[in-house]
Each structure stands twice: as C-alpha cells, then as structure tokens.
Amino acid sequence: MRALETVLVEKGYVDPAALDLIVETYETKIGPRNGARVIAKAWSDPAYKARLLADGTAAVAELSYGGRQGEHLKVVENTPELHNLVVCTLCSCYPWTVLGLPPVWYKSAPYRSKAVLDPRGVIGDFGVSLPASTKIRVWDSTAELRYLVLPMRPEGTEGWSEERLADCVTRDSMIGTGLARIPEVAS
C-alpha cells in the first residue's frame, strides 16, 4: 500500500492530503469498534473488570476481539481522584483493534507534545474540565504496549443493560480526552 502510494504521489496522480480526508470520513468505521462493549461489560461485571485491569490483552480476547498485532493492552481505570490520558509521543501507536482508526488529532504533533507538558490544558481543549483535586496521569504508548482508558460509569445508569451502557462510551472517553456520558438523544 505504501509503495503504491509513494509511486502515485511522486507522479502527481494522488494527493496525500486528499487521501487522508477520505480516510478520516471513515475513522469510526475502521476496526471492530469493540472498545465500548469491553467497557460496558467491565461496568456491569465486577469479576470481568478485575480481569480486565489485571490483564487487558487476555480480558479483551475473552470477548474474541483479536490482538492481531500482537501488542499488549493495558487498561487504566479512571476514578474521582485520578484521570488517565493516553498519548504516543513518538508516533501514533493506538489500540485500533478495540478503538477503530486513530483520529487525526491523535497523530498531530501539537497533541503529542502538549499532552505531556500540559495534560489538563489538552483535556480542556476537548471541552472537559476536571476538578482540581483530580490528578491526571499520562500514559505514553509504545509499539509493544498500548493503553485503553476505563472511564467512570456515568451517574444515573444503574441497572442498564450492557448494550445501553456501551452507547455511553465514546471513543474519546477511552483515550482520556473525554468522559463517558449518557447520549443526549435516546432513540
């Protein structure tokens, strides 16, 4: 794929920016998008949550979602005291088997550098403000180890089915740039 792209770009047949634009349209359609179901199960099933936090790779595999790339997945839990934020400062390592295609901002240099220097500011850029008492921990992905944030379960969702809970889990909440929330329009 890269070889073909290089040849066509250098001959002017395709514009890499135009390709990115098309791919971006599908960023939520790539990969099995299983992360939300993993989180919903962890909220509903304390034993599963314990397994997920102990060994993310194995617990995700229980739901038969593959870690085909062979990287390990570590799940980090948000609490009222601690908020987790995931970044890859070197490149754009991303657990796409559970989260789909990385959003364009995740790969951008400003996000990668600011997330480390000023994580609270980055989260604020996404419209999320955390209490000053909540500490923020930044996790830097590598090719071998990827992170998935287990967001806090929204209030008012007691007794909800896993399926309904999964709708509360946004992609950003699993990166740490957002919070899980009850969908505004319940259809």
Added chain:
Amino acid sequence: MTAVAAALAAVPAIPCDATGPVFREPWEAQAFAMALSLHERGLFTWSEWAETLSAEIKSAQAAGDPDTGETYYAHWLAALEKMVVAKGASTPERLREMRDAWDRAARATPHGEPISLAGDPERRADGN
C-alpha cells in the same frame, strides 16, 4: 450520486454496514481511498474497476483463496496495482522497487519510530 455511492453501486461486494463501507484495518481504508481518488481523477471508470477487481478475486479463488472476506482488500490492492500499470501510471518494476525500499526501511527502523523511506539503507543521495 456521491463518489462513494457510485463505487458501491458498481462494486457491490465492498464490505458495508448500514451506513457505508467498513474496514478491518487502517490500510484497507487507505486502499479504498486510493481507488476513490484515482477514479475522481479519471484514471478509470467504475465498470473497469469492477472488472479488474473481480478478475483478481476469481484468480485468487482459483488459487485456493478461501474468500471469507478477510482477504477482500488484499485483492483490492492487487487490482489497484494492475490498474495503475494498465493505465500507464507506473510500471511493475517501479512498484517492485518501491516495495523493496519500504521493506528495507521497515526492517532498518527501530520499533516505535515512524517508518519513512529516509530509513532505507540503500536509499540514494539524490532521493530516488
């Protein structure tokens, strides 16, 4: 009709959900985007594309491909390369050269760093 709808109408085997194409891996979306973009530039028509892709899938099946959908975009990429050569946009030699260069660059790049052609140890100083 949008470009995507036109592609879907001409090439109905594209894996889709209720709202459009779905991809198993990021590179599949890149391959899809490449075909859309080359079509928009007028390199081929969708009926030419459907013909090339189905020929590719048929020959893979004849060679024992299980055709469970997992290899769909591998065929898509092979068809793209054939089309690009057939339309004179590149040559098989140039494609092979570039594939080898990416391959060498990938091997020479430490884990966790972005791979680029600059990492190809045999890359010539003139950039070619």
